Amino acid sequence: MPKDLTSFFYPKSVAIIGASRSPEKVGAIVLKNIISSGFAGKIYPVNPNADTINNLKCFRDTASLPETPDLTVIATPAGQILEVIQELGKKGTKNVVVIAAGFKEAGAEGEKLEKELIGVSQKYNLSLLGPNCLGFVNNLCPINTTFGELVNKTGNLRFVTQSGAIAASIFDWCESIGLGFNEFVTLGNKAVLNENDILQYFFNQSKKNTAPIKKEGLSGARPIGLYLESISNGAEFLRIASQITAADPIFILKPGKTLAGAAAMMSHTGAMAGEDAVLEAVLNQANVIRCQTLEDFFDLARAFSWANVPIGPKMAVISNAGGPAVISADAVINEGLELAEFNSQTKDQLAKVLPRAAGIMNPVDVLGDALADRFAAAADIVLKNDEVHALLVILTPQIMTQIEKTAELIGGLAQKYKKPIFCSFIGGSLVAEGEKTLNKYQIPSFRFPERAIAAIAVMWRFKQRRDKPEEITTASKLKFSTQPKKIKKI
């Protein structure tokens, strides 16, 4: 029976076992993060040697807590955890986060300890996250139980990651571009809760329609990014993921394709590598997008979060530079998209606002001396055309180019039209200032046009398969049905 994780993600009270006054300690950082995330429920620091921490009354032990907390975060070392969990179980706590390392990943002794942890969790029916994890964030609650730098900004993204380090990198990146998210879950060793439990919870939540859609004009997608080194139960994953992708995109980075990668995960090498084909089939059938690189993962996070999914494959490109426009034309075709052919109305309108030497075909060349208003006038005309499903605006920093003003005007158009608008400002420090403005308007910008086009293509393929799954997935279904036993454990 799937666990109901509502009280896990929306606790009314939270205890921090091992809360500390020493600022560098895990227990201190977790407590600080819970407080500064704006958590509105009750917070119970637990530490036998302190009366108050951060002006909060501190409790000696679990037994002395005035109520059974909805959630308990355990920030003590591995050796002390079993006893604490026993106590929590007896007290009736259902939701536990175990941060400490020193379990399965640490050899035979740790593996034994983890088995005991699982046993106690089953006995008391605990929803336990970890061990060996960074905790989780739910910006909708809000609560941040992690032992990492804080990202408070709400968005529509959700992340589930088996690597705390990748979480730390994503936090830093999200903060730098102003990308917000709703839930961020680090799974650690997945002793009890695994990705399927979290995905099931996300799916249940989306049915309740509680997640807010942030930006007017957004398609309402609540994208989910997964970084997984293993999948706990392939058949269950397929079932849940398929339900989610009927509405929302899931994109996954799962390394270990090669023997060396598998060896680096210290898994059974031969088996792992062989099973990648099965994984591929499962992902394909569930319309889950597989990222080939970490960069793909970051690119898609922003693209799906900030932009609408295009309703067709036809792109327009506007550029103040011929070279990158040519490169982009190649990339559009290579990615399986099309360059929209402008009708005479669009061409006439472009001819009116652009200089005679400009290119009014697609890609549109607004010429090197284009100021911001010329970029905007061309973009407005192109976006009005129903035959254009997505727009890429390319800017190179020429001596008269108004970089930030161009970004501002494109930002205004992104609010006017519901079509995906992507930008590629190519350069260094000068364009970085423009990118800041684009981030403010939640316009996905990519330093290189090919990456923008690749992201748009992935979005379009997702949309196409979501809307007509029967046409596309037949092939993968066949492939998949020949290997039923392999699916369970990918």
Place this chain on the structure above:
Amino acid sequence: MPKDLTSFFYPKSVAIIGASRSPEKVGAIVLKNIISSGFAGKIYPVNPNADTINNLKCFRDTASLPETPDLTVIATPAGQILEVIQELGKKGTKNVVVIAAGFKEAGAEGEKLEKELIGVSQKYNLSLLGPNCLGFVNNLCPINTTFGELVNKTGNLRFVTQSGAIAASIFDWCESIGLGFNEFVTLGNKAVLNENDILQYFFNQSKKNTAPIKKEGLSGARPIGLYLESISNGAEFLRIASQITAADPIFILKPGKTLAGAAAMMSHTGAMAGEDAVLEAVLNQANVIRCQTLEDFFDLARAFSWANVPIGPKMAVISNAGGPAVISADAVINEGLELAEFNSQTKDQLAKVLPRAAGIMNPVDVLGDALADRFAAAADIVLKNDEVHALLVILTPQIMTQIEKTAELIGGLAQKYKKPIFCSFIGGSLVAEGEKTLNKYQIPSFRFPERAIAAIAVMWRFKQRRDKPEEITTASKLKFSTQPKKIKKI
């Protein structure tokens, strides 16, 4: 007979026709750039309506110049240029830069004008760059004749580009990361001088050994980056490029692979697309590296400029995060490189400096709590091992990570060892500060580990083919020899 371009790139005197006092005019910007580049020769502004510009005596016309300048930059509109060139030819000037647009690219009338330009150039045996170009920079002279933002930093890179806009983007990017170059040539319409003339000049220069090698420990490579929309004479290109790549890498971005790309270049579509296979064979035979994307181009510029070419395929990876280490192991294999297998000495040394829970195999996991000195100790041990030909250091910004100090210590190691050391600091603002330090030490850093590994792999393949061309190129030679007629015009 190849032109001797020494006096073109190292003029002792330069005239600027159309020099202006209005700061936004091309003639004003070119003059300003020549002055501020530190040009040590004589500068002659030419303008009939001014006595002095920028405190320099101004001349009414070409005839009134006190000597025949080695180089003349023409910053007047297209319509006035033929007459000026006639005068220059009569006066004996050999080297001319024509910046104005309005020639071949602007339709039938412009095409006629360009033919006349070519006729006059041939009559007087002029080395003419352009028209429709941004000029050139030679930081070794030094002189900057461009109509763009200035990059004064000397390095060992050379660029030849047919797109002024791409030049502007590269200028901005070079400035932002502190990447210097020697020569930067924008070709424009290639009416007279084309890429082969410039490459021949580079080759002649390298034989003279005038280009300084900037960084101690560098392999002495003088990489050449090409952005070309067309190649003027494939056979000549093959001959010259092959000579250059016997020592130095050439990497090229040439769009127009697809019909759409070719159409965007307004060329003969069918022919263009068909000829791409011939181009591929020519590049392959000349050991010229073809970039698939603009991002590849930027990545290789930095990699070849700042790092030694690895002498073997064996890589080591050091990371404070398991996930990216696994991703990197996959990427190393996918790119045709190998993960070095550490001998017992290296493993023993690593075990001594790393905590018990750390991974002493390759990839080395220094753990999430690694401070800068632990990164450095592990890197030092790994670099000492002769079986390691290149090192990638991966950092994720965890709460205790010393990002800038780690960059500093890795920087020190890069000066100690001649092996290529690349970094991947994964994240946003926090790691950006570390990257600045890495740039200072000229360590190529990539936000994502796969890109670092891809660059190392390209360098290794280049080195392999350069040292044993006969083993590698046989296949491409065969392919190539079947299409001799197509080579001339790619």
